[in-house]
Amino acid sequence: MGKPKAVIVGGSIGGICSAHALIRAGWQVVVIEKTPAPPTGSPTGAGLGLDPFSQQIIGSWLQQTHLLQQTTLPLTVDQNQATDGETKVSRTLARDEHFNFRAAYWADLYSLLYGALPLDIVFWGYLFLSFSMYDDKSKVRVETKVLQTGITIDIVADLLIAADGCLSSIRQSFLPDLKVRYSGYCAWRGVLDFSDKKHSEAIISLKKLYPDLGKCLYFDLSSGTHSVFYELLNQRFNWIWYINQPEPSLKGNSVTMKVNENLIRNMHEEAEKTWAPELVRVIKEIKEPFLNVIYDCDPLEQILWDKVVLIGDAAHPTTPHGLRSTNMSILDAAVLGKCLEKWGVENLNSALEEYQSIRLPVASKQVLHSRRLGRIKQGLSLSDRPSFDPKTASSEDCEELQQKNMPYFYDIPSILK
Numbered sequence: 001m002g003k004p005k006a007v008i009v010g011g012s013i014g015g016i017c018s019a020h021a022l023i024r025a026g027w028q029v030v031v032i033e034k035t036p037a038p039p040t041g042s043p044t045g046a047g048l049g050l051d052p053f054s055q056q057i058i059g060s061w062l063q064q065t066h067l068l069q070q071t072t073l074p075l076t077v078d079q080n081q082a083t084d085g086e087t088k089v090s091r092t093l094a095r096d097e098h099f100n101f102r103a104a105y106w107a108d109l110y111s112l113l114y115g116a117l118p119l120d121i122v123f124w125g126y127l128f129l130s131f132s133m134y135d136d137k138s139k140v141r142v143e144t145k146v147l148q149t150g151i152t153i154d155i156v157a158d159l160l161i162a163a164d165g166c167l168s169s170i171r172q173s174f175l176p177d178l179k180v181r182y183s184g185y186c187a188w189r190g191v192l193d194f195s196d197k198k199h200s201e202a203i204i205s206l207k208k209l210y211p212d213l214g215k216c217l218y219f220d221l222s223s224g225t226h227s228v229f230y231e232l233l234n235q236r237f238n239w240i241w242y243i244n245q246p247e248p249s250l251k252g253n254s255v256t257m258k259v260n261e262n263l264i265r266n267m268h269e270e271a272e273k274t275w276a277p278e279l280v281r282v283i284k285e286i287k288e289p290f291l292n293v294i295y296d297c298d299p300l301e302q303i304l305w306d307k308v309v310l311i312g313d314a315a316h317p318t319t320p321h322g323l324r325s326t327n328m329s330i331l332d333a334a335v336l337g338k339c340l341e342k343w344g345v346e347n348l349n350s351a352l353e354e355y356q357s358i359r360l361p362v363a364s365k366q367v368l369h370s371r372r373l374g375r376i377k378q379g380l381s382l383s384d385r386p387s388f389d390p391k392t393a394s395s396e397d398c399e400e401l402q403q404k405n406m407p408y409f410y411d412i413p414s415i416l417k
Contacts, residue, residue: 003028004345007142007155009128009170010163011035013106014312014329016113018161019121020061021337030155031122032144038114038124039107046191047230047238048109049075049101049217049323053412054330062116071112072102073233077216080401082390085222088276090209093390093398099217101323101403105191105232109326126153131160131170133306140307158345160308161336163329166255166295166317174305182247183294183319183371185378186257187240188267190286195235202281206237209278213237219401221390222274224379229279237282240320241271244378248293257291264289294319296371299364304352311336316363321377322370322406328363331413335359338415358413365407376400 004027008015011033019029050058050072059065078096083089114122129143129152142155162170166180194203210218210229218229228240248257267289271280283289297317303310312329336355343351375381376388388397403409 004159004340004348005030005157006159006161007032007140007157008161008163009142010165010312010314011122011124012163012165012312013110013113013326014165014314014333015161015163016110016117016122017061017330017333018163018311018336019117020113021333022161022340023118023121024061025337025341027159027340029121030157032126032128032142032155033122033124034127034147036125036147038122039110046106046189046240047232048104048106048326049230050104050109050330051323051327052100054327055102057330057334057416058113062112067112068102071108071233072104073231074215075099075101075103075217075230077212078219078403079212079216080219080221080398082221082393083274083276084391085274090220090276093221093393094401096402096404099403101217103217103230103232103238105234105236105238108233128164128169131173131308137306158307158348159340162308162310162314163312164314166297166313168310168314170308171310171314174308175300178297178300180295180297180317183296183374184380185242185244185294185374186248187242187292187294187320188289189240189292190283190289191232192237192239192282192286193235194237198235202278202285205278206282209276217403219377220275220279221377221388221401223389223391225274226377227275227279239283239286241267241283242294242374242378243267243270244380248291250293255293255295257293259289259291263291294374296367299367300360302356303360304356307348309336309352309355315359316367318363318367319370319374321373322366323403324366324370324406328366332359332363334416335413342415354415358415362408362411369405369407373401 006027008018008031011031015031022029076099078099080093081090125147127145131142139156140160145152213231220227232238271283296319303315311332335358339351339355379387
C-alpha cells in the first residue's frame, strides 16, 4: 500500500506549512497554486511576528534550525503608546518586556519554508476549479487548470486541504451564505529599506523617537486610530496604519486594494495631522505602500466535511491585532499533521475530528479577542465598555492592550508535546 495522498489548495504560508506537516506524517503531498512561480517579494504582506511555539515548529521542519534565527529579528518588547495629534508628544500606555516573538519579513519566511520542501511538491500556475467526492466517499477528486496551456487535470487524493485564504472558495461551497465581516477600517502598509540611509538625519531622529527599534513591537495609538511599527532584518522598517472608513469596493478574490497617487497623497496629509514628524518622514519615503481591507468572520461551527478540511485563514479569518493569522496557520498545520500521523489514513475521519476538536475552540476565541483588540485600539464602540480614548484611559484599560492577554497565549496542544 502506497502513501496516502493530500491535495493542498493554496501555496501561501499556510499551504506550505501544511505540506511540511503532512510529509513528516508520511503523506504524499501536492500543493496547487495559481501564481506562476514562487514569490520573490511580498506583494500583499510585509512583516509578521512569530510566537515562540511557531518558531519551535518551523525549526522542526527545517534541516538547519538556525536559519530561522538568522532571517528574523527578536521582538522582546510589546509596547503600546499614545501620540497626541496636536502636540505630537508620546507617552507609554503599557509595556511588556518578556514578549519573546521574532519579526520576519513575509518573503524571507516564505523562501525559508519553501526551500526546505522536496522539489516538485508545488504545482505553480495551476488554478483550482472544483472538487467532488467518490460515491463511497473514499476519495476526493480535485479539478485544476494549467493556466499556461489551458489543459484541465484531475487529481485524486485521500484528503483535500483548503488553504485558500480568508475568501476561501472551498469553504464557500459548504457555507454559501457565510460572509466575511468588514472590521470598519483598512490598513495602509509598507516596508522601508533604510540600508542606504541608516546614518541620515531622518533615521537617526526616528530611532530617538522609537529607541527600542530592533527589539520592540510598537503600537502607537492616537484618537480613533493606531499604527504598528517595528524593525525587520537587513535594515528595514515595517509599518501599518489602521484608518476607520466605510467599506471599499473590492474586485476579485483579494483583500488588497490598488492605490493611486491621489490616495497616497491624501494619506500623507492625514499622517501629518496625526503622527510625529519623524514617523511622517519615514511614511513618505516608503515606496509603493498598499492598502489592505480588514476582514474577519464569526467563528465557524465546523472546519471539516468528509475528506475536506480547512486550515489557516480559510478556517478562521481574523483581524491582525493579535498577531495570530500566520501563527494560527502554522499551528493548524502542525496539529493536523500529528493527528494524521496518530490515526493513520485508515482512521482518517477520527484524525480530522481530533484536529477540529483541538483547533476550533482555540481559534474561535482568538478571532473574537483580535476583533475586540482592534476595536479598542481604533476607538470603536464595544457593548461592555466605553470607546477607548488614549488620553483618558486608566492603567487597567491600558493593560488590556497587551498581546499576552490573547486567550491560549501560552498554551501548547498536548498532541504536540
